[in-house]
Amino acid sequence: MTVEAATIGLTHGGSEDTGLGHRGPESKSIVVPYGFWLFVLSDIVLFSALFATYATLAHATDGGPTSNELFSRNLVAVETIALLLSSFVCGLAMIAAKRANMVWTQGWLLLTGALGLVFLSIELFEFAKMIAEGAGPQRSAFLSGFFTLVGCHGAHVTCGMLWIGTMMAQIWAKGFQPHIIRRLFCLSIFWHALDIIWVAIFTIVYLIGTLP
């Protein structure tokens, strides 16, 4: 019976197969970031629902201000460059962390967080200006969709910055231990993913929204 099963490919002949490949499960340095990658993908799925909502409601302005009247491309360009550089510098921090270089890792992480702060400050300035002009989330379906989508991304950036600060403290206090490095890699995946979502936001909301 077992010979027949092996012949038709149901078992690996003679091996004690665990169902996890011939070498057993992968090491934690692979499994943990992979699991986090799955979380990040599910987060992107969440954003796709917010994008779909925004796209559906983009013209439901209820006689209020439209996207053409509200958005400034210059501010968005600065935001985009800040977040892109932040993502790049985060990568440099990972290179330094892999080589257990304390000074460069902390320096690059600090710069990553600082560029994130530049992005967040501009976004909050824009939000405050819009709300002061009476274009808050309660004005129209379009603005509800806008504040939900862009605000959700901003909330993610805020969490990411808190995480960067936490990791800087942990590296300082505990050194480059394997579990700290794993957390750092998860942070870099999160931070790069936020930049990918921002690419979709600045294209769909700000550029397509302000076409003549």
Add this chain to the structure above:
Amino acid sequence: MSPDENDLLDVAPGQPHSNIMSESAAYIIGLGLALLLTGISFWVASTSALWGPGVAVGLVVLAIAQMGVHLVFFLHITSGPDNTNNVLALAFGVLIVFLVMVGTIWIMAHMNANVGMSPEMMNLQTQH
């Protein structure tokens, strides 16, 4: 990181290569390409030299290209055999994102066009 970990078949997303020069080069190429694509996007959106109705489609294509650049050069998602699991997960994610976005936009556009509502209901400008 132990030396034999370089022999493992799988790598995790965001995991840099082994050599500091090629690692930095990947990030610098990625930054250059991303800046270039961002610049082209902003130019395409503000120029009047291009055919108007095609601009939105062009912007979406540029955005997808830039997301690809981020995935390859920043997250190191490649087509190599060590990346199969990461790519499969990404493919499933992209499928769901595609279904949610295209499905919603398609259905909602057709509801606006086809469902027999009174004229003021059909005009999205007046909806709350």
